[in-house]
Amino acid sequence: MATQHHNALTRALAELPGPLPAFGVIHIAIPHTSRFTIVGNHLAQHAELSLVAIGIGVHIQSLPVGSLVGIKALTARFAEGEMRIAAALRELEAHGYLRRAHVRLANGRMATRTVFCNQPGALERAGRVVVAPKVPPAVPEEAPAPPPAPEPDPVPESHPPVRVPPRTAPKPPRRPLPQPRELTPELRQTASAILAGLRNHAEELVLSEADVEELIPGVAAWLEREVRPDAIRHVLTTDLPKLPKYPAKIVRHRLTVLLPPPLPGAEELAPAVRRPLVVPLQNCDGCDRAFRSREPGHCRGCRDLAAAA
Structure with missing residues (x-):
């Protein structure tokens, strides 16, 4: 079987026009007759999108209209985790390929519409959204081809109009890196050693000298809260994504969002002192003598006399 594939590849290469390049990829382009999607090079060769986002x-562009393309659905389909898929969707949204809009349905309920545009530049120039219907999969050759269906409207009447949010929507501000009350020389030296030695525990976390200098206050804040160095290393090196693109950003994020609270002092851990209950004094309405009671009235002697009478 492998020999047949090799012979077919050899024949296909021999039929290519012109001399073959000495290095690099060689394309054997066989036209598709069914189940194919046209993808622009502006997406396939995007200079700023990651390979996961592309x-x-x-x-998403190959799916039919109405398919689920949320984080949960894509995580169930692919091996990448939720964090990588969520980051890829944010990349596509930042470059105009993916839009999320909240719309009100006919029954009054709110729903989220996910719109994927195959040409964001053309969308911006036209100033409108065009939802193109997907081509249905081809039928088997032995079955007669059905008559062509009428082309649907670009936007079905049952769908409410889609409001595309602007691409320049402000991003939430990034949380600041934790800071110690006082960055002493001892804290600086220990924090620098922890950051520089992360690559010994996780080879993905290779930090530059500038990264170490920037992240020293964050580690010092952990040390100031009496977190042991081995515990800090465990938090920063456990469950890392595969081949992180920006290791310093991962370290900064974990130092910021996972910062533990300060240890409680002796005052917080001391048990509460229970004070004795004091019943107030009252003057008897009958004999004017003092007696202890929560409510005013008669003393016990006057109550006994009244009961005997």
């Missing part, structure tokens, strides 16, 4: 963009 792959998810191509996958």
